[in-house]
Amino acid sequence: xxxxxxxxxxxxxxxxxxxxxxxxxxxxxxxxxxxxxxxxxxxxxxxxxxxxxxxxxxxxxxxxxxxxxxxxxxxxxxxxxxxxxxxxxxxxxxxxxxxxxxxxxxxxxxxxxxxxxxxxxxxxxxxxxxxxxxxxxxxxxxxxxxxxxxxxxxxxxxxxxxxxxxxxxxxxxxxxxxxxxxxxxxxxxxxxxxxxxxxxxxxxxxxxxxxxxxxxxxxxxxxxxxxxxxxxxxxxxxxxxxxxxxxxxxxxxxxxxxxxxxxxxxxxxxxxxxxxxxxxxxxxxxxxxxxxxxxxxxxxxxxxxxxxxxxxxxxxxxxxxxxxxxxxxxxxxxxxxxxxxxxxxxxxxxxxxxxxxxxxxxxxxxxxxxxxxxxxxxxxxxxxxxxxxxxxxxxxxxxxxxxxxxxxxxxxxxxxxxxxxxxxxxxxxxxxxxxxxxxxxxxxxxxxxxxxxxxxxxxxxxxxxxxxxxxxxxxxxxxxxxxxxxxxxxxxxxxxxxxxxxxxxxxxxxxxxxxxx
Amino acid sequence: xxxxxxxxxxxxxxxxxxxxxxxxxxxxxxxxxxxxxxxxxxxxxxxxxxxxxxxxxxxxxxxxxxxxxxxxxxxxxxxxxxxxxxxxxxxxxxxxxxxxxxxxxxxxxxxxxxxxxxxxxxxxxxxxxxxxxxxxxxxxxxxxxxxxxxxxxxxxxxxxxxxxxxxxxxxxxxxxxxxxxxxxxxxxxxxxxxxxxxxxxxxxxxxxxxxxxxxxxxxxxxxxxxxxxxxxxxxxxxxxxxxxxxxxxxxxxxxxxxxxxxxxxxxxxxxxxxxxxxxxxxxxxxxxxxxxxxxxxxxxxxxxxxxxxxxxxxxxxxxxxxxxxxxxxxxxxxxxxxxxxxxxxxxxxxxxxxxxxxxxxxxxxxxxxxx
Numbered sequence: 001x002x003x004x005x006x007x008x009x010x011x012x013x014x015x016x017x018x019x020x021x022x023x024x025x026x027x028x029x030x031x032x033x034x035x036x037x038x039x040x041x042x043x044x045x046x047x048x049x050x051x052x053x054x055x056x057x058x059x060x061x062x063x064x065x066x067x068x069x070x071x072x073x074x075x076x077x078x079x080x081x082x083x084x085x086x087x088x089x090x091x092x093x094x095x096x097x098x099x100x101x102x103x104x105x106x107x108x109x110x111x112x113x114x115x116x117x118x119x120x121x122x123x124x125x126x127x128x129x130x131x132x133x134x135x136x137x138x139x140x141x142x143x144x145x146x147x148x149x150x151x152x153x154x155x156x157x158x159x160x161x162x163x164x165x166x167x168x169x170x171x172x173x174x175x176x177x178x179x180x181x182x183x184x185x186x187x188x189x190x191x192x193x194x195x196x197x198x199x200x201x202x203x204x205x206x207x208x209x210x211x212x213x214x215x216x217x218x219x220x221x222x223x224x225x226x227x228x229x230x231x232x233x234x235x236x237x238x239x240x241x242x243x244x245x246x247x248x249x250x251x252x253x254x255x256x257x258x259x260x261x262x263x264x265x266x267x268x269x270x271x272x273x274x275x276x277x278x279x280x281x282x283x284x285x286x287x288x289x290x291x292x293x294x295x296x297x298x299x300x301x302x303x304x305x306x307x308x309x310x311x312x313x314x315x316x317x318x319x320x321x322x323x324x325x326x327x328x329x330x331x332x333x334x335x336x337x338x339x340x341x342x343x344x345x346x347x348x349x350x351x352x353x354x355x356x357x358x359x360x361x362x363x364x365x366x367x368x369x370x371x372x373x374x375x376x377x378x379x380x381x382x383x384x385x386x387x388x389x390x391x392x393x394x395x396x397x398x399x400x401x402x403x404x405x406x407x408x409x410x411x412x413x414x415x416x417x418x419x420x421x422x423x424x425x426x427x428x429x430x431x432x433x434x435x436x437x438x439x440x441x442x443x444x445x446x447x448x449x450x451x452x453x454x455x456x457x458x459x460x461x462x463x464x465x466x467x468x469x470x471x472x473x474x475x476x477x478x479x480x481x482x483x484x485x486x487x488x489x490x491x492x493x494x495x496x497x498x499x500x501x502x503x504x505x506x507x508x509x510x511x512x513x514x515x516x517x
Numbered sequence: 518x519x520x521x522x523x524x525x526x527x528x529x530x531x532x533x534x535x536x537x538x539x540x541x542x543x544x545x546x547x548x549x550x551x552x553x554x555x556x557x558x559x560x561x562x563x564x565x566x567x568x569x570x571x572x573x574x575x576x577x578x579x580x581x582x583x584x585x586x587x588x589x590x591x592x593x594x595x596x597x598x599x600x601x602x603x604x605x606x607x608x609x610x611x612x613x614x615x616x617x618x619x620x621x622x623x624x625x626x627x628x629x630x631x632x633x634x635x636x637x638x639x640x641x642x643x644x645x646x647x648x649x650x651x652x653x654x655x656x657x658x659x660x661x662x663x664x665x666x667x668x669x670x671x672x673x674x675x676x677x678x679x680x681x682x683x684x685x686x687x688x689x690x691x692x693x694x695x696x697x698x699x700x701x702x703x704x705x706x707x708x709x710x711x712x713x714x715x716x717x718x719x720x721x722x723x724x725x726x727x728x729x730x731x732x733x734x735x736x737x738x739x740x741x742x743x744x745x746x747x748x749x750x751x752x753x754x755x756x757x758x759x760x761x762x763x764x765x766x767x768x769x770x771x772x773x774x775x776x777x778x779x780x781x782x783x784x785x786x787x788x789x790x791x792x793x794x795x796x797x798x799x800x801x802x803x804x805x806x807x808x809x810x811x812x813x814x815x816x817x818x819x820x821x822x823x824x825x826x827x828x829x830x831x832x833x834x835x836x837x838x839x840x841x842x843x844x845x846x847x848x849x850x851x852x853x854x855x856x857x858x859x860x861x862x863x864x865x866x867x868x869x870x871x872x873x874x875x876x877x878x879x880x881x882x883x884x885x886x887x888x
Contacts, residue, residue, distance in 0.1 A: 322753030388873035
């Protein structure tokens with residue numbers, strides 16, 4: 001046994017994050033830890049990596065009981081962690097990033113390079129050590145993170161939601177890497193809530209629900225539905241919309257939008273996009289292909305270099321953010337902590353944010369705190385925001401409840417268009433399904449919705465039309481009833497040949513991918 | 518909610534008291550290390566002030582209060598207006614110059630001179646604001662430089678217009694007419710000196726600060742920008758305009774700092790006009806946590822220390838500059854204590870929310886079981 005976890009319990013005042021967690025990981029296998037957001041996976045992971053200490057229970061590595069007080073203890077016992085959010089210095093090379101902080105092992109010169117090349121060859125994790133990290137794609141960056149861990153001598157790798165940032169093709173490459181690691185005798189603990197991935201790569205699956213391990217199952221004998229039911233304790237919600245409510249009334253129309261970039265290539269190239277009342281238009285794309293810029297142009301946070309945006313026939317291209325929001329464009333930002341909330345402010349002040357000029361929040365030039373508070377109470381009740389009070393800070397709510405507050409706020413000002421950027425990112429399954437319900441309801445009420453998401457299932461399930469964005473260009477239109485994740489993935493990376501810039505495609509979808517296979 | 522407020526109030530009060538305790542201990546250690554009479558120093562510092570000194574403390578606090586409010590307006594926006602010092606010099610000089618001409622009678626002269634001072638301070642601050650908005654120059658750097666420039670410019674202009682102050686070697690602007698001098702109020706019983714009449718100005722400024730920041734749309738936008746610039750942009754705040762406005766407002770308020778001194782005591786701007794008030798304001802705003810009431814207490818404490826330190830040389834044989842060490846340690850300690858209590862507060866609140874939600878869930882579960 002590589003790792004044996006026995007009776008781990010971790011309490012935080014008022015909550016039990018982990019309760020009697022027990023599972024065994026066999027050496028040389030990929031072991032998946034599976035559970036919905038908030039089930040206690042991240043706490044368990046922090047305990048395994050020495051970031052936090054368990055209150056009860058024991059951890060054995062290779063049969064020896066270990067006491068992990070810090071990540072460096074964990075590294076010494078051969079446990080390495082690949083975080084979901086990469087911790088790489090963009091302006092350093094791959095080699096420099098790997099060596100950074102581990103200079104004592106093999107120096108920083110030729111010896112380190114030789115060691116990296118040896119590890120790369122042995123485990124089939126291939127990245128050019130002299131490439132600048134800034135130039136690497138997401139898949140390569142992840143490989144650098146894995147190399148970092150291997151370089152430090154890890155025999156047990158913990159991967160936290162490693163596929164969250166990858167497109168399907170990159171996921172396949174990652175899984176090939178994992179199989180290679182396994183073949184070389186390493187052990188991989190793979191944390192995920194994506195069932196099909198877990199089923200395809202894992203040798204054993206341990207399911208965590210509400211902070212405790214409910215079962216360890218063999219992927220050969222369970223199917224996705226059974227696994228899902230283990231995870232949530234009931235049937236999993238699906239993001240399906242009922243019959244079409246699309247009308248022929250265009251509510252938001254973008255024509256010939258160009259946004260010039262600083263380095264030659266335009267960030268948005270000639271975008272033409274119509275959103276009809278009662279329609280959800282989904283935008284699929286690998287992150288960083290212009291989705292954020294598209295939203296910023298609509299919201300008035302950036303001025304397009306050319307082209308127009310019309311809201312119900314009115315040209316809003318030159319309007320300020322505030323005017324656009326007042327005119328009825330609701331905004332669910334991609335990063336709610338940075339763009340949607342004042343984390344230190346109470347919920348009722350957050351209810352005012354973004355609608356500082358609108359009733360019921362203000363009377364003339366004055367803030368109407370009483371009315372705003374009353375309306376916050378209404379939103380909390382109507383949108384099922386789980387909070388003890390509207391006076392607690394936004395930071396003290398869970399991600400799902402923060403998001404429900406934002407959705408409630410945006411829906412409270414009679415929007416005509418809703419711009420929803422990754423609306424269910426980082427929220428738990430319960431909140432996810434209620435946010436999907438709210439989007440469907442918005443569509444039913446005749447809103448035009450622009451849905452940007454990295455979750456292809458969500459896009460396919462909710463959208464009436466799916467457009468693919470690649471390097472600032474809308475390259476394909478798909479019917480969600482007939483499209484598959486694989487088709488979308490191909491279009492998102494330009495691998496379907498739809499893209500007409502072979503040169504740019506070659507430089508960016510980095511060749512080493514092919515070598516890794 | 519009342520619980521949360523009680524907790525927050527307790528933390529708010531506990532932090533500065535803790536900081537004062539730390540300052541007391543560390544200062545004692547410094548004195549011990551240097552072989553100075555620790556006991557005599559504290560007897561002097563903590564002796565109860567005489568009525569005359571109380572007046573001085575209040576007067577000092579009025580000026581410091583205005584300075585700290587000017588700084589706090591910037592702080593609320595995450596703008597570090599280090600330039601309050603230069604802005605109040607420029608403003609005071611302009612006001613003294615104007616009022617000295619006696620173009621207007623009595624109180625009207627005072628009111629217009631105050632406006633002149635605000636405009637001058639605001640204009641001076643607008644240079645830094647413009648550089649920040651248009652050129653991305655950090656306001657910390659530009660305002661520090663502008664302080665040095667302000668000192669030079671004012672001295673130079675002073676030489677051009679100065680008259681000799683009767684009975685001394687100092688020079689200053691022309692004295693303001695007697696009809697525009699404010700005698701002050703006899704507020705402290707038993708004191709022969711008077712509290713500045715412009716105490717009302719400080720109270721008015723404190724009230725407006727509280728009202729505008731806490732109750733108006735503009736204040737909401739300003740606080741939102743300070744708390745998260747990205748969220749403010751997404752909510753429709755024009756951040757650049759906000760930076761301009763708040764920096765200029767901070768400068769205009771800085772223009773008020775010298776007014777109680779000008780009309781209540783000095784009656785002209787000269788080489789002896791009190792310096793360094795802008796820097797003290799930074800510390801006081803920090804200590805008072807940008808809160809109008811907190812700043813009032815902080816300003817009184819600062820002024821109390823300043824005043825009490827005057828007796829150190831005579832009564833304890835220690836240089837009064839010791840007070841700077843005390844004030845410095847208080848600031849250090851308070852910054853650390855505030856950060857500590859801020860984190861504690863967040864943690865306590867998150868725990869409380871988690872606990873109450875767990876209780877709600879449990880209640881729902883039992884309801885469900887009963888049904």
